[in-house]
Amino acid sequence: EIVLTQSPGTLSLSxxxxxxxxxxxxxxxxxxxxxxxQQKPGQAPSLLIYGASSRATGIPDRFSGSGSxxxxxxxxxxxxxxxxxxxxxxxxxxxxxxxxxxTKVEIK
Amino acid sequence: QVTLRESGPALVKPTQTLTLTxxxxxxxxxxxxxxxxxxxxxxxxxxxxxxLIDWDDDKYYSTSLKTRLTISKDxxxxxxxxxxxxxxxxxxxxxxxxxxxxxxxYFDLWGRGTLVTVSS
Numbered sequence: 236e237i238v239l240t241q242s243p244g245t246l247s248l249s250x251x252x253x254x255x256x257x258x259x260x261x262x263x264x265x266x267x268x269x270x271x272x273q274q275k276p277g278q279a280p281s282l283l284i285y286g287a288s289s290r291a292t293g294i295p296d297r298f299s300g301s302g303s304x305x306x307x308x309x310x311x312x313x314x315x316x317x318x319x320x321x322x323x324x325x326x327x328x329x330x331x332x333x334x335x336x337x338t339k340v341e342i343k
Numbered sequence: 344q345v346t347l348r349e350s351g352p353a354l355v356k357p358t359q360t361l362t363l364t365x366x367x368x369x370x371x372x373x374x375x376x377x378x379x380x381x382x383x384x385x386x387x388x389x390x391x392x393x394x395l396i397d398w399d400d401d402k403y404y405s406t407s408l409k410t411r412l413t414i415s416k417d418x419x420x421x422x423x424x425x426x427x428x429x430x431x432x433x434x435x436x437x438x439x440x441x442x443x444x445x446x447x448x449y450f451d452l453w454g455r456g457t458l459v460t461v462s463s
Contacts, residue, residue, distance in 0.1 A: 236406060268448070268449075270448075270449035270450075272390075272450075278455075279439055279441075279453035279454065279455055279456050280390065280439075280450075280453060281453070282449060282450060282451050282452075285448070285449040285451075286449075291451065323389065323390055325390075325449065325450075327443075327447055327448045327449055330403055330447060331392060331403070331404075331405055331406055332392050332447065333392065334389055334390040334391070334392065335389070336389045337389050337390075
């Protein structure tokens with residue numbers, strides 16, 4: 236089973252700043268089958284990025300994903316007030332698919 | 344409009360069997376590539392994938408929970424059912440169903456989730 240480790244656990248930033256979130260896999264994620272989700276309090280997660288770098292429908296271009304192999308990054312170029320949330324990565328290249336433990340982006 | 348909605352008991356006793364139903368609309372689980380999964384989230388914790396059923400009725404389970412889980416589908420009713428046996432307080436969580444449109448992949452649509460508490 237592939238273990239995903241996200242860092243940092245919490246990111247304290249101000250609106251307008253750039254956020255860089257990391258997701259590291261214990262083994263190579265085949266074909267860059269990695270996704271990112273955003274979860275706000277009391278809500279279900281919502282898909283942001285799939286295939287490591289493809290934005291889901293309706294996701295603004297301030298969100299971008301990159302990486303391959305074992306190291307992946309989610310970047311939010313300029314934080315908007317609605318971006319403060321918890322972010323999870325997920326690998327679906329091998330079964331069982333697994334999630335990281337999450338990174339909370341909070342207002343500084 | 345594509346939607347998924349989870350339903351089931353809010354409270355179960357330890358050792359009981361939990362049965363959850365995911366009722367969906369706007370897509371068919373007989374479409375090639377379509378899958379529905381169950382995922383849970385304990386309070387304040389990360390997401391944990393539990394089980395998946397695909398358009399061809401193939402089933403996949405979490406390694407750690409597979410002896411307790413059964414997933415099934417009723418294509419005519421647009422429903423996916425998950426049963427989990429021998430419930431324990433550590434199984435207290437919000438249970439989500441979610442759709443994967445391209446096989447064993449990412450989840451593009453999620454239900455709102457249903458909170459299940461395990462307590463005597």
